[in-house]
Amino acid sequence: MNSDFMSLMAGVIHFFSQPMNWQGPGSIPAHIIEHVTYVLISTLIGAAIALPVGIGLGHSGRGGLMAINISNIGRAIPSFGVIILVFLLVGYGVIPVIVALVALAIPPMVTNSYVGMREVDPTVRQAAVALGMTGWQRLWQVELPIALPLIMAGVRTSAVQVMSTATLAAYVGLGGLGRYLIDGLAVRDLAQVLVGAILVAVLAVVTELLFAGLQKLITARGLQ
Amino acid sequence: MNWGWVASNTHQITAALLQHVQLVGLSLLFGFLIAFPLALLAVRWPRLYGPSLAVTGVMFTIPSLALFILLMPFTGLSMATSLIGLTLYTLLILFRNIVQGLRGVSPSVREAARALGYTRARRLFAVELPIALPVIVAGIRIAAVTIIGMVTVTALIGQGGLGQLFITGFTLSFTTPLIVGFVLSVALAVAVDLALVAVLYWLTPWQRGIR
Numbered sequence: 001m002n003s004d005f006m007s008l009m010a011g012v013i014h015f016f017s018q019p020m021n022w023q024g025p026g027s028i029p030a031h032i033i034e035h036v037t038y039v040l041i042s043t044l045i046g047a048a049i050a051l052p053v054g055i056g057l058g059h060s061g062r063g064g065l066m067a068i069n070i071s072n073i074g075r076a077i078p079s080f081g082v083i084i085l086v087f088l089l090v091g092y093g094v095i096p097v098i099v100a101l102v103a104l105a106i107p108p109m110v111t112n113s114y115v116g117m118r119e120v121d122p123t124v125r126q127a128a129v130a131l132g133m134t135g136w137q138r139l140w141q142v143e144l145p146i147a148l149p150l151i152m153a154g155v156r157t158s159a160v161q162v163m164s165t166a167t168l169a170a171y172v173g174l175g176g177l178g179r180y181l182i183d184g185l186a187v188r189d190l191a192q193v194l195v196g197a198i199l200v201a202v203l204a205v206v207t208e209l210l211f212a213g214l215q216k217l218i219t220a221r222g223l224q
Numbered sequence: 225m226n227w228g229w230v231a232s233n234t235h236q237i238t239a240a241l242l243q244h245v246q247l248v249g250l251s252l253l254f255g256f257l258i259a260f261p262l263a264l265l266a267v268r269w270p271r272l273y274g275p276s277l278a279v280t281g282v283m284f285t286i287p288s289l290a291l292f293i294l295l296m297p298f299t300g301l302s303m304a305t306s307l308i309g310l311t312l313y314t315l316l317i318l319f320r321n322i323v324q325g326l327r328g329v330s331p332s333v334r335e336a337a338r339a340l341g342y343t344r345a346r347r348l349f350a351v352e353l354p355i356a357l358p359v360i361v362a363g364i365r366i367a368a369v370t371i372i373g374m375v376t377v378t379a380l381i382g383q384g385g386l387g388q389l390f391i392t393g394f395t396l397s398f399t400t401p402l403i404v405g406f407v408l409s410v411a412l413a414v415a416v417d418l419a420l421v422a423v424l425y426w427l428t429p430w431q432r433g434i435r
Contacts, residue, residue, distance in 0.1 A: 004297065076369045076413030078376040078406065080387060084394045085402045164287035168377070171394075181289050185380065190297060197290030204285040 011191025012198070026179075032199065035176035038166045039207075042098050043159045046105030050158075051151065054110040058117020058147070059139050068114060074107035079165050087172040097169040104165055105158040112154025116147030145220045152218070156211035163204045167196070177203070226400040233401075237389065241408055244385025247375050248416070251307055252368055255314030262315075263322035264348075273323060280316040288313065288374050292381045306378040313374060314367040321363025325356030358431070361424040365417055372413045376405070386412075 015021060021028050057064045079100045086096035120143045128138045144151075170178030180196025183189075230237070259280075266273040283291075292309045299305040329352045337351045353360075379387025389405030392398075425432070 008297075072366075072369060073410065073414055073417065075366070076373050076410050078373045078387070078390070078409050080376045080379070081390045081402055081406045081409065084390050085399060085406065088393065088397060088399050088402065160285060164285065167287045167289050171380070178287075178289070181287075181293060185293050190294070193290065193293045197286060197294055200287045200290060201282075201285055204287075205282075208285070 008190055008194065011189075012194050015191055015195045028199065031175055031177050031179055032203070034174075035163075035166055035169075035178075035200075035203065038094070038097055038101060038169055038174075038176055039159065039162050041094075042101030042162050042166075043105050043155070045098070046102045046158060046162075047109060047155060049102070050106040050109035050154075051113050054113030054154075055117055055139075055144070055147075055151070058114040059135075059143060061118070064114055064118065068111055071107040071110040074103070074110075077103050079104050080168055080171075083168050083172055092173055094169075094174065096172055097166070097174055100168070101162045101166060105162050108157040108161070109151075109154040112157070113147070113151045116150030116154075117143055119150065120146045149215060149219050152211065152215045156208065156215070159207050159211065160204050163207050164200055167200055225403060226398075229398075229400045230404060236392075237404060237408070240386050240388045240405070241412070243383070243388075244372070244375055244409070244412065247303070247306055247310060247378070247383070247385055248368065248371050248412075251310035251371055252314055252364065254307065254311040255318050255367065256364070258311070259315050259318035259322060263319050263326065266319075266323050267326045276319060277316075280319050283312045284316040288377050289380065292378055296381060301382040303383050305381055306375070306383045309378065310371055310374065314371060317363050317367040317370070321366075322356070322360050325359030325363075326352055328359060329355045354428070357428055358424060361420055365420045368416050368420065369413045372409060372416065376409060 024030070053067065057067050082100035082103055083096045086099045090096065124142060124146065125138065128142045133141065166176055167178030167181055169176045170182040177196050177200045180192050180199070184192035184196065262276055266276050288309060291312065292305060295305045295308055299308065333351065333355065334347065337347045342351065375385045376387030376390055378384040379391050384391070386405040386409045389401040393400070393402035393405070
């Protein structure tokens with residue numbers, strides 16, 4: 001077992017040290033760009049759908065519990081099944097992957113933006129009303145800035161989950177870092193699998209850190 | 225939707241569903257058995273909280289597919305591979321919620337129990353845990369629902385419950401098994417979620433009627 005482990009590590013180092021793995025199509029940078037493209041598109045589409053819903057429901061305070069329950073159940077949607085099902089329905093392309101990843105990205109963002117808006121202190125809301133602010137002004141100038149940290153936490157959770165699930169794209173013939181996992185599994189080349197795992201884990205951690213920094217940057221100074 | 229396929233494959237479908245339930249149940253059980261003592265330690269010694277959260281958080285970040293494949297040389301194409309991977313995924317959610325629940329117990333309640341002469345263990349089981357229960361159960365709900373979706377990925381390494389139906393559908397280019405697997409998996413999540421809500425309601429009679 002120990003010598004297996006050593007040869008596995010040697011394989012990983014060998015893979016990373018090959019110049020051909022660093023340039024051209026099918027190389028590490030190319031797979032990373034494909035991977036990040038899937039993630040960016042899906043997270044942005046997901047945010048465009050989820051944030052208005054969560055923020056709107058939180059602002060009005062109506063129908064929220066229902067939305068939260070539906071969105072929690074949305075977590076149970078198996079991304080693996082969605083990818084294959086949409087693949088069989090529309091054929092080869094990025095659509096199956098984007099559909100599955102968008103479905104994965106939506107629930108945490110809906111839940112967090114709703115909770116963030118609901119947790120704004122009622123006395124703050126009342127003060128804004130007493131100042132004569134319109135509903136729209138209260139939303140943009142009072143509630144959103146206060147809710148922003150929680151909303152961003154939702155976006156961050158979604159982005160990290162999408163980042164690690166985008167590996168499934170390789171199962172339906174697309175690119176991204178999942179290629180190393182699926183191809184490595186097919187030929188039992190564990191060094192290749194480990195390379196893929198390391199790269200995705202690093203990307204996920206980088207995403208976490210980027211969002212943590214962004215969150216700090218956009219949080220109103222009075223709330224820090 | 226081809227109902228004939230469903231009728232002639234009920235055996236395969238039932239077996240896949242049962243394996244799914246088994247994998248989810250066992251990984252939650254093992255996850256709780258690890259997360260609970262860890263959470264107790266982290267509440268007792270707050271310094272342990274940060275590092276424990278970081279370790280369980282990193283495990284949560286590794287893509288499930290990669291983790292399952294990487295466990296294979298050690299545990300092979302067995303149920304253990306799926307179980308270890310799934311258990312690791314439950315840890316972050318369970319650990320965080322148990323700690324949050326226990327920390328949420330108001331100090332005055334804790335002191336009252338102490339003034340009544342409760343030992344540390346009795347205080348934990350008779351006072352703190354019941355108060356923390358709603359937060360802990362909320363964690364179990366999220367973990368359960370997340371794991372129910374994730375089990376399907378383990379089909380790629382041989383033991384995937386309803387995920388087996390996804391692979392069947394993919395190899396046959398046939399949507400019926402996919403729809404069956406999909407519907408059963410979401411239905412299972414709803415059922416488990418509602419069951420946990422019911423258990424919480426039954427375990428916390430003092431919370432009824434309060435909102």
